[in-house]
Amino acid sequence: MLADDPLGAQRESPDDLSPYLAAFERLANDPHQHLVVAVRGEKVVGTLQLTLVPGLSRKGTTRSIIEGVRIHADERGSGLGTQLVEWAVEESGRQDCGLVQLTSDATRTDAHRFYERLGFEASHVGFKKNL
Template identity: 80%
Template sequence: MGDLEIRAAVADDVPAIVGMLADDPLGAQRESPDDLAPYLTALERLSADSNQHLVVAVRVGRVVGTLQLTIVPGLSRRGATRSIIEAVRIHADERGSGLGAQLIQWAIDESRRQGCRLVQLTSDATRIDAHRFYERLGFTASHVGFKLPL
């Protein structure tokens, strides 16, 4: 990975993470970069849960990417543990650099290390470029997802 470090996110990373989460039309509608309190509270919850891995990619001291990996023990598939990749974001000036593929590969490798037999993710139906990206990495669009806001 050369000059790239992938590590657990810390509180000082939250402004950069939230900035990346908000840096697209969907994120701009649901994120609040001006109020970091709920994100810092969420980071505390995530950090306390050994099945949650919020990571950042850092290049030359600057946060340039992030994702969350969740390990989910299960009963189905003969008791298989699976992982879920969420909130993959790459800083605008790093898009197209291969960083996204490196972050996803980190998540796949960590999933294997944790004994997962399946890696899954969802992507908003409008993110056509992201769908092509995940397919290039070997993921298949195998399910239809549903959400219910609470």
């Protein structure tokens, strides 16, 4: 699912699973990481990562970051994405986070509308630098 769109196809490499397996191992061993996988029957149909980040700003607020939201093409429009993101927001509250944030590539306009519908605001300008 990570490579299931033009943007993901450019940056993902499903032919070599070793970097993904190593990343999964790191995530599984970090209590601040939550990898959520939705399964229907025997098929993975959705996923997201929720990261908890303790901080000093905002009076020491812990924030959560939603990353890697992916829904299988056959499941898009079914409400599964909404369920996953709503779970992440609720879990963030259970973990005493004061803020939930996410980023979305500037080209993913459908995703932007989806997040806005769920109450997220495009409030900041983000910057990235590849290493």
